[in-house]
Amino acid sequence: MADETILAPPPIEPIRLKDALEERYLAYALSTIMHRALPDVRDGLKPVHRRLLFAMRQLKLDPAGGFKKCARVVGDVIGKYHPHGDQSVYDALVRLAQSFSQRYPLVDGQGNFGNIDGDNAAAMRYTEARMTAIAAALLDGIDEDTVDFRETYDGEEEEPVVLPAAFPNLLANGSSGIAVGMATSIPPHNADEVCDAALYLIKHPKASVETLLTYLPGPDFPTGGVLVDDTAGLVEAYRTGRGSFRLRARWHTEDTGRGGYQIIVTEIPYGVQKSRLIEKMADLLQAKKLPLLGDIDDESAEDIRIVIEPKSRNVDAALLMEQLFRLTELEARIPLNMTVLSKGQVPQVLGLAQVLQEWLDHRRVVLRRRSEHRLREIDHRLEVLGGLLIAYLNLDEVIRIIRNEDEPKPALIARFALTDVQAEAILNMRLRSLRKLEEIEIRAENDRLTTEREGLVELLGSDEMQWDRISAEIKGIKKQFGKATPLGKRKTVTAALPDIDVAVEEALIDKEPVTVVLSEKGWIRALKGHDGDLAKLTFKTDDVLKVAIKAQTTDKIVLFATNGKFYTLEASELPGGRGQGEPVRLMIDLDEADELLETFVHKPGRKLVVASSVGNGFVVTEDEVVAQTRKGKQVLNLGDGERALLCRPAEGDAVAVVGENRRLLVFPLAELNELTRGRGVRLQKYKDGGLADVQVFTAATGLKLSDTSGRVRTVTELDEFKGARAAAGSAVPKGWPKSGRFGLTGFETA
Known part of the structure; x- marks a missing residue:
């Protein structure tokens, strides 16, 4: 047997694992960035879309010509230009034909190409396609040496590096994709407005983003909707190329008779599947997280029609929609990240002006x-x-x-x-x-x-x-x-964000007048109406009326105690007036040693003056004193031996302070600090005793005083009592109430 020649194995070259991984991962990353995920700023297309349109042109699928099976188009694309799976290529083709995905479809589809509910398109063997006029505009001039060509992956064909792009496709249709270490998300815009901005930029190459946005006021989504972002946010997003947009569904109300109504949603945010949206709303309704919502129904055919029924006719439609916007996809955040291939080679985040300039x-x-x-x-x-x-x-x-x-x-x-x-x-x-x-x-x-x-x-x-x-x-x-054509008409409108800040629970409460009654021993109740005879009220033994205030069932009742805390009760949750009420201490955490000083109806935006027994005080906005829990909210801080003494509405421009020493001081309200919490500043100086009363009034109309019989008089001659805050003041004038106080709280009482 002849000797056989045994070839020596090739030498093994050692290589560091870190270097091998870096080299291979970099190659993968570059391939993903350059040839898959990011669009070219010039024609706004990714390679798969560009190859689809070029293959359709080679097949002579012009807008005025006939259709061909999508399977034929996909076959040519993957066989000649795009060595990837047929399903991914067909999915890209389908998206180019969907009017709810593309603002300006590039493919004219015939057959089932899916719907906004999220249903898939039919198989490619059943559907047919041809180019639209916009796709033809993107390809116009490609045979006239307007762009470079390169060899395909197998070297047998040639494909364009970029399309001539007479249509501003990147901004008009937008793009989205995830590469390695970067992503892009560009919403669609109105082509008419993009052209106007480009024409202005030609005449004014250094135009500011603010000026360009007068021609291009924001995205224009194929599904319409309402854009509720502010101008400053839009300017910053388009200047930097990064930001987001708040897009809401468009809705209106329909009268159902007998004072009832229903809400009709006709447009939903871009990218939201209608079936998933309704399913999520139904789940929230079952979980009782939408207390204002009664029922929801989908009556959509070709157009969207979602019917929303409120819990009751008293529910405000705007408030119900505000709750739905917060909890469902009826409001969506559309990101803006204009990461593109600049000049077809450099991944870069560009602003609006740069994107337009590169297209030009x-x-x-x-x-x-x-x-x-x-x-x-x-x-x-x-x-x-x-x-x-x-x-x-x-x-x-x-x-x-x-x-x-x-x-x-x-x-x-x-x-x-x-x-x-x-x-x-x-x-x-x-x-x-x-x-x-x-x-x-x-x-x-x-x-x-x-x-x-x-x-x-x-x-x-x-x-x-x-x-x-x-x-x-x-x-x-x-x-x-342009906008004169059915396709080019603007679909998304811009509107200011409504200022709705009302508790959802309030919308479920019928607004009715009530009189809140609080006794000296702290028993509270709510009588229906404002015309009841308070003299006929009965109380516990040795108990009498302390205060009665007129309110509505939707109001909040605020209580101020000697511990410097504010407590909040809902008028609708107070016990009825048939009995003698319930102890207020069962509703709030108030120690036996502390007492209630003031009870009044919450008025948003109003300011209050709070003061302690030693004469320290400050101004606080009433919105800051509303407590969310029964423990109350500490607003006035107190030292040892001190207690809260009073709370008065700060309505006027001057402050009158009287001490237990019967000395009166008047100073401007502007000298009193406005805080959210603290001890405050000195109101009046005392040698003996402390603060007796405080009143805020308008200097031009005078200071009002009330005696024990309820008679009110006005004092206008106050010059001798005027001074700086923290001064001692002067002795009160003749006829001063024997109580030593002003006799008025300033809060509305019955």
Whole structure:
């Protein structure tokens, strides 16, 4: 047996695992970023979309032509240009045809291409497609050397690097994708407005984002909706290329008779599946997280019609919708992240002005390359016409040379000083063309092409003429797909965010008048109406009326205690007036040593003055004193031996302070600090005793005093009592109430 030659195994080269992973991961990341996830800023397309449109053009699926099976289109794409799975390519094709996904569809689909409920499209063997007019605009001029081509993955075909893109597709249709370490999310916009902004940018290259947004006021989604962002937020988002938009459903109410109504939702936010939205709302309704909602029904056909029924006719429609906006996808956050391939090579986050400028620069490159291509064609044709004219003038000699010479081409070139192109054109001319060969026609075509050539040379030499031509092209796109067309009409409206800040529970309460009665021993109840006879009220033994206030069932009742805390009760939750009420201490955590000082109806936005027994106090906004729990809210801090003494409405411009020493001080309200919590500042200086009373009033109308019999008089001569805050003041005037107090709280009482 002959000796067999055994080949030595190739040497093993050691390599660090870290280096191998870095190299392979970088290659994967670059492939994902450049060839899959990010759109090109110039045509707004990812490679798969660009290849789909190019393959459809090769199949002659023009807007005016017939349809072909989507399976045929997908087959050509994956066979020639895109070496990936057929389902992913078909999904991309389907999305380009969905009017609820694309603001301006690039594919005209025939068959089932899915719906807004989230149902999938039919299989590609059942559906058919062709290009839309917008897709044709993106491809316009691709055969005129306007863009570069590169070899396909197998080297057998060529594909465009980018499309000529006469249509501003990136902003008009938007894009989304996730690459490695970066992502893009660009919402769709109105093409008419994009064209207006681009036209302005041509005339004003340094235009600010604020100015551009006067032409392009924000996104325009295919599903409509209401944009509720403020202008400042929009400006910052479009300046930086990062931000988000708040998009809400559009709705209106329909009267159902007898004072009832129902809410009709006609547009939902972009990207939200209607079936999932209704399912989520139904789940929240079952979980009792939507107390204002009675029922929900989907009556949609081709148009969206979601019927929302309130819990009762007393529920405010705006409040119900506000709750739904907060808890469901009837309001959505649409991100803005304009990460694109700048110049087709550099992943970069661009602002609005940069995106528009790069598209305009691309259109200028396309214009120059198309003009140069046409110039070469004209030069070639003029050269041929020159040769044909010579042949016409010497037709017999040309025929003789062709008949008699073995090599007629060199003979023609030598005899008539022709170029190789001219000689080739003469030799390739058919005999039937001889009858059409007339000097007048040749010279007319020559003159026409010469004039066109001069225009092209002038165009290529003038930046101003180039931008004028680009402006004319953009105006043509604007006219073809602008707001005057059904497709171009703006769908998303802009509105201010409504200022609705009412507790949901209040909407479920019927608004009725009540009189809140609090006794000296702290028993509280709510009588129906405001006209009850308080003298007929009965109380516990040795108990009497302390205060009675007029309120509504939707009001909050605020109580201020000697511990410096405020407590809040709902008027609708107070015990009824048939009995003697319930102890208020069962409703709030108030120690036996503490007492209630004031009880009043909460008035949002009102300001109060609070003060302690030692004469410290400050102004606090009433919104800050509302307590959320039964423990109350500590507002006035107290030292050892101190207690809260009073709470008064701060309605006026002057403060009157009287001490237990019967000395009166008047100073401007502006000298009193406004806090949310604290001990405050000194109101009046005392040698003995402490604070007796405080009143805020308007200096121009005077200070009101009330005696024990309820008579009220006004004191206007107060100059001798005026001073700076924390002064001692002067002795009270004659006729001062014996109680030493002003006798009025300023809160509305019955």
